[in-house]
């Protein structure tokens with residue numbers, strides 16, 4: 148048994164469900180209403196294992212749990228142009244509150260589902276991503292639920308470390324890489340810069356992590372949600388269809 152397994156055993160012995168699928172939670176964030184109303188910052192995306200965590204402050208594993216390693220997933224540093232998490236996040240991830248990813252097998256695309264967002268500045272995007280991270284960690288989660296965020300200018304931001312399982316699709320978080328495009332695409336259209344960056348990022352991760360196109364999904368392909376919004380869903384349909392950029396990637 149390696150150290151991380153030992154850590155998990157301690158947690159499970161305490162009666163905590165870490166697998167994710169057994170954890171129920173209120174819909175929120177990108178999983179907001181079917182009609183695409185803005186989600187509230189502060190509502191959880193279901194299934195972060197941390198929702199059912201044990202009280203953390205006195206657990207023996209809190210201080211001894213090592214930072215996630217890159218053994219099970221290649222480091223994000225190998226993707227060019229990705230803004231590292233340390234450039235925007237005001238808090239560190241808490242890896243003891245999440246399961247390890249243990250390999251990526253699929254990619255899921257989201258919008259943030261809040262109010263429409265068109266700010267193309269670095270600071271504007273950083274502020275919004277930090278607000279999402281804050282809303283998630285205030286619920287006791289390990290970190291922001293997604294692994295990458297794409298902003299209206301087409302920047303790609305590293306979010307939750309890829310070594311950690313995400314919290315973005317009810318019952319389908321294991322091995323699932325989550326990408327969130329900032330904005331509400333029920334109520335606005337994604338910029339061409341954002342769409343192009345999203346396609347490039349997905350194509351890059353498909354190659355790097357050996358994920359087939361059939362495993363590139365959107366949130367609403369798993370669950371009854373408006374996410375990622377009708378206009379981004381249309382873009383995803385088109386890019387995956389014959390002649391689309393991802394189909395040709």
Ligand SMILES: [Zn+2]
Nearest residue numbers: 177257366374
């Ligand atoms: Zn979503």
